[in-house]
Amino acid sequence: MTPERERRGAQLVAKYPNAQSALIPFLQACQEEDGYVSGDAIRDAAELTGITPAEVESIASFYSLLFKEPVGKHVIQVCRTLSCMLRGADELRDHARMRLGLANGETSADGRFTYEEVECLAACDRAPCLQHNLEFHYDVTPEDFDRQLERWRAEEPAVTMPAE
Numbered sequence: 001m002t003p004e005r006e007r008r009g010a011q012l013v014a015k016y017p018n019a020q021s022a023l024i025p026f027l028q029a030c031q032e033e034d035g036y037v038s039g040d041a042i043r044d045a046a047e048l049t050g051i052t053p054a055e056v057e058s059i060a061s062f063y064s065l066l067f068k069e070p071v072g073k074h075v076i077q078v079c080r081t082l083s084c085m086l087r088g089a090d091e092l093r094d095h096a097r098m099r100l101g102l103a104n105g106e107t108s109a110d111g112r113f114t115y116e117e118v119e120c121l122a123a124c125d126r127a128p129c130l131q132h133n134l135e136f137h138y139d140v141t142p143e144d145f146d147r148q149l150e151r152w153r154a155e156e157p158a159v160t161m162p163a164e
């Protein structure tokens with residue numbers, strides 16, 4: 001673990017009643033630094049929290065905003081679960097793929113956009129929905145997607161990933 005990462009980890013652990021509670025904030029901090037959760041980050045997190053790297057990886061896999069590979073500045077996640085499927089997620093998915101020129105899980109060559117299809121985003125009453133970094137978009141039509149895409153193309157991410 002680098003001295004800086006060790007210092008950051010100690011700060012986070014000090015905030016919680018036990019070291020394991022610092023796991024996700026620590027991984028977020030690593031992702032903020034590296035652009036994704038690297039193998040080194042997994043090992044560092046295991047060392048910090050006293051659990052195994054396999055356990056860290058397993059826990060991290062539940063979090064759709066922790067990435068195992070480098071991602072674009074704009075991460076667009078379209079829900080593909082039942083409520084959204086019943087309300088047009090198929091059309092939204094096809095439209096998003098076409099407009100971005102990306103398949104599920106791909107990042108654009110310029111490193112700006114990553115497109116993913118994800119499980120329920122817990123906004124089923126406003127289906128179909130998508131998440132852009134930490135920002136939710138509800139009742140999304142293809143036309144809404146186009147408007148948002150123009151905005152995202154014109155600016156840096158509206159919402160940055162938190163370090164803690």
Ligand code: FES
Nearest residue numbers: 079084121123124
């Ligand atoms: S099914 Fe899409 S948010 Fe729940």
